Amino acid sequence: MSLDNRKNGERRQNYTISAFSENHIGLLNRITIIFTRRHVNIESLTVSASAIKGIHKFTIVVNDTREKVDKVVRQIEKLVEVLKAYYHTDDEVIYQEIALYKIPTKALIEGDDLEKTIRKHNARILEVRPEYTVIEKTGYKEDYMALFEELRKYGVLQFTSSGRVAVTRSSKELLATYLKEAGELTAEYENN
Amino acid sequence: MKDQIETIETKTRKKIRTTGADAVMRSLIHEGVEIIFGYPGGAIMPVYDALMDHSDKIKHILTRHEQGAIHAAQGYARVTGKVGVVMATSGPGATNLITGIADAMVDSTPIVCITGQVTAPLLGTDAFQETDVIGISMPVTKWNYLITKPEEIPEIFAQAFFIARSGRPGPVLIDIAKNAQFGEFDFEYRKCVKIRSYVPKPVVKPEKVRQAAELINKAKKPYILFGQGVILGNAEDEFRAFVEKSGIPAAWTILGACALPKKHPLNMGMLGMHGNYATNIKTNECDLLIAVGMRFDDRVTGDLKRYAPQAKVIHLEIDRAEINKNVKADVAVLGDVKESLPMLTKLIEKRDHSAWIKEFKEAEKIEYEKVIKNDLYPRKEGLTMGEVIRILNEKTHGDVIVVTDVGQHQMITSRYFEFRNKRSFVTSGGLGTMGFGLPAAHGAKIGAPDKEVVLIVGDGGLQMTIQELGTINQTQAAIKIILMNNKDLGMVRQWQEMFFEKRYSETYLLNPDFIKVAEGFGIKGKKVLHRPELDTAIQEMLDYKGPYFLEVNIEKEDNVLPMVPAGASVSEVVLEHKK
Numbered sequence: 001m002s003l004d005n006r007k008n009g010e011r012r013q014n015y016t017i018s019a020f021s022e023n024h025i026g027l028l029n030r031i032t033i034i035f036t037r038r039h040v041n042i043e044s045l046t047v048s049a050s051a052i053k054g055i056h057k058f059t060i061v062v063n064d065t066r067e068k069v070d071k072v073v074r075q076i077e078k079l080v081e082v083l084k085a086y087y088h089t090d091d092e093v094i095y096q097e098i099a100l101y102k103i104p105t106k107a108l109i110e111g112d113d114l115e116k117t118i119r120k121h122n123a124r125i126l127e128v129r130p131e132y133t134v135i136e137k138t139g140y141k142e143d144y145m146a147l148f149e150e151l152r153k154y155g156v157l158q159f160t161s162s163g164r165v166a167v168t169r170s171s172k173e174l175l176a177t178y179l180k181e182a183g184e185l186t187a188e189y190e191n192n
Numbered sequence: 193m194k195d196q197i198e199t200i201e202t203k204t205r206k207k208i209r210t211t212g213a214d215a216v217m218r219s220l221i222h223e224g225v226e227i228i229f230g231y232p233g234g235a236i237m238p239v240y241d242a243l244m245d246h247s248d249k250i251k252h253i254l255t256r257h258e259q260g261a262i263h264a265a266q267g268y269a270r271v272t273g274k275v276g277v278v279m280a281t282s283g284p285g286a287t288n289l290i291t292g293i294a295d296a297m298v299d300s301t302p303i304v305c306i307t308g309q310v311t312a313p314l315l316g317t318d319a320f321q322e323t324d325v326i327g328i329s330m331p332v333t334k335w336n337y338l339i340t341k342p343e344e345i346p347e348i349f350a351q352a353f354f355i356a357r358s359g360r361p362g363p364v365l366i367d368i369a370k371n372a373q374f375g376e377f378d379f380e381y382r383k384c385v386k387i388r389s390y391v392p393k394p395v396v397k398p399e400k401v402r403q404a405a406e407l408i409n410k411a412k413k414p415y416i417l418f419g420q421g422v423i424l425g426n427a428e429d430e431f432r433a434f435v436e437k438s439g440i441p442a443a444w445t446i447l448g449a450c451a452l453p454k455k456h457p458l459n460m461g462m463l464g465m466h467g468n469y470a471t472n473i474k475t476n477e478c479d480l481l482i483a484v485g486m487r488f489d490d491r492v493t494g495d496l497k498r499y500a501p502q503a504k505v506i507h508l509e510i511d512r513a514e515i516n517k518n519v520k521a522d523v524a525v526l527g528d529v530k531e532s533l534p535m536l537t538k539l540i541e542k543r544d545h546s547a548w549i550k551e552f553k554e555a556e557k558i559e560y561e562k563v564i565k566n567d568l569y570p571r572k573e574g575l576t577m578g579e580v581i582r583i584l585n586e587k588t589h590g591d592v593i594v595v596t597d598v599g600q601h602q603m604i605t606s607r608y609f610e611f612r613n614k615r616s617f618v619t620s621g622g623l624g625t626m627g628f629g630l631p632a633a634h635g636a637k638i639g640a641p642d643k644e645v646v647l648i649v650g651d652g653g654l655q656m657t658i659q660e661l662g663t664i665n666q667t668q669a670a671i672k673i674i675l676m677n678n679k680d681l682g683m684v685r686q687w688q689e690m691f692f693e694k695r696y697s698e699t700y701l702l703n704p705d706f707i708k709v710a711e712g713f714g715i716k717g718k719k720v721l722h723r724p725e726l727d728t729a730i731q732e733m734l735d736y737k738g739p740y741f742l743e744v745n746i747e748k749e750d751n752v753l754p755m756v757p758a759g760a761s762v763s764e765v766v767l768e769h770k771k
Binding site for chain 2: 037054
């Protein structure tokens with residue numbers, strides 16, 4: 001049966017791709033061209049360390065169909081320096097993003113509104129200077145964007161948000177299970 | 193974590209104080225390299241200098257263009273199964289390799305390219321002949337690496353060869369900054385045997401083999417499709433044993449052509465756009481497709497929505513990314529077919545599918561009457577490509593290596609040449625690279641000097657790399673070139689005739705006197721205009737001891753049929769084009 005026989009209107013949704021790799025120059029490029037070539041847009045991308053020593057993790061968010069994402073993930077996993085790649089729907093991962101807002105300090109001093117807003121959103125103040133104050137909010141995109149909307153009236157001087165970081169709902173890193181089976185994992189991680 | 197790379201010691205235990213350039217040569221020798229195809233230039237000069245000290249062990253062939261070097265390395269790799277090695281300088285030297293690298297990537301050919309790069313401190317400064325070849329080659333290489341320190345050379349070369357030749361093979365590029373070529377260090381070589389992040393061969397799961405065998409034993413009209421995976425896995429014998437025990441009719445993709453002898457009773461012919469009639473229509477009539485080392489390319493499947501919707505699919509494949517990429521597999525047997533095929537053969541029942549094969553033979557008769565007869569035994573005045581191949585069959589009995597370029601002659605050769613031996617066909621499949629043929633034939637002859645190598649080439653493709661006649665004259669590699677000259681870009685012209693209302697946009701070529709060109713390059717040549725001269729001319733060509741150039745004047749409107757038009761279903765294969 002041809003894959004195209006499946007109903008064409010397969011649902012697009014967010015998928016979090018986690019690719020575990022060696023930490024080598026150029027690998028980021030090798031991974032992103034897999035998306036470019038297939039005309040898939042990357043919503044966010046984070047490169048970080050993982051729980052396993054020496055292994056780096058790419059967390060990539062895309063909005064597409066499962067079929068497309070599945071094929072992209074297989075191509076990522078095919079790269080020589082990638083150990084393993086997985087993808088998950090939003091339900092299957094716990095994820096967060098972080099946003100930073102810079103607002104004039106004058107707005108903080110001149111009324112108690114702003115302080116209330118910060119409390120309400122569970123945000124926190126990172127730094128206060130005579131000219132500006134930096135606020136941090138961790139959460140989902142809709143959460144930190146809601147705060148952004150409220151802060152607009154005070155005049156946001158700078159705003160930035162991070163890519164998604166995510167962990168799976170499984171108790172251990174999926175890669176660890178894979179490495180254990182492949183006989184590649186030393187006791188170090190296991191004893192955690 | 194354990195080490196990223198596992199290595200084993202080689203014979204030389206002592207460390208040798210030497211330069212990076214010399215280490216390149218020593219690394220190549222450790223990897224068993226005997227021949228390099230290349231072209232020198234500024235940024236690779238130290239390595240070329242070191243080459244002179246090792247010329248007893250490694251030969252170098254100086255091509256006339258870097259594209260000629262990489263296609264030659266591809267031809268060499270395809271007939272020998274060894275890694276083809278190419279060397280070029282930075283900048284234009286490196287960019288001239290890209291077409292061949294892309295070709296080797298899509299056709300899974302093991303190649304290691306070594307390019308010179310500007311000295312490390314100048315990287316990113318737009319230095320003379322600096323280009324980001326790592327960036328440019330990234331989408332078309334299996335792996336690549338920029339060496340900036342001499343100490344990296346042995347380890348990176350060991351990995352490069354391991355990656356290029358293992359699993360699904362492919363091209364690898366090593367870019368070496370000039371300072372790393374000059375710098376001295378203590379050389380020691382250890383062969384790479386494992387990279388922890390890389391699984392070249394998935395372990396075959398017996399459970400999957402059992403499921404596949406069950407489907408095969410139940411099937412009424414099973415059908416085997418085979419591709420280059422059989423050849424890359426050196427599994428021709430295992431494949432033949434599987435086919436013969438199963439009694440199942442089998443058809444091939446263009447790159448799988450010589451995996452089973454053409455005259456084998458279970459070989460039903462070629463798949464796809466210019467494949468055979470029976471092989472295409474039976475795809476949509478079988479109840480089980482058994483795909484062996486092939487990737488369901490669009491030229492094979494036609495419209496995917498209407499591709500074998502009635503059939504269950506078994507896919508034997510080494511590359512996990514190929515499973516369900518185009519056609520969904522009901523049972524996927526991951527792994528090297530060299531391992532999975534014998535496991536499968538053991539579990540299947542010995543069967544006879546003669547009634548089902550008879551259906552193929554009946555369809556074949558229709559194709560013979562409408563197409564094949566006229567191609568091979570034309571009654572019109574003009575010469576056809578088919579009759580050239582027919583005479584070549586009569587004279588060689590398929591016992592030669594055949595190399596083609598890309599276009600009509602390529603399809604005609606694939607359809608009619610009677611392949612008999614393993615690794616006897618070299619052609620550009622996935623990328624369809626015009627200009628591939630002449631240099632690839634040269635490389636093939638270098639790799640298999642005791643075999644007769646015949647190149648079939650068109651007048652368009654020949655002129656894309658015609659300068660390689662100079663290289664052939666220099667090596668005196670005795671390749672036999674048959675130019676099918678129809679003074680046209682034939683395949684494009686055919687599409688214009690069939691699908692663009694005969695609007696012949698830019699397909700006519702005003703050609704040079706090819707015999708004079710060949711003679712100018714020191715290669716003996718002859719031109720055939722009429723049928724009565726053809727037989728003797730081919731015999732003379734085959735009898736000649738050195739390289740030989742035979743030009744055959746082909747009738748202009750010699751089309752390749754049958755054809756599955758682009759976007760059509762395999763069951764809509766047409767046998768004739770109403771003019």
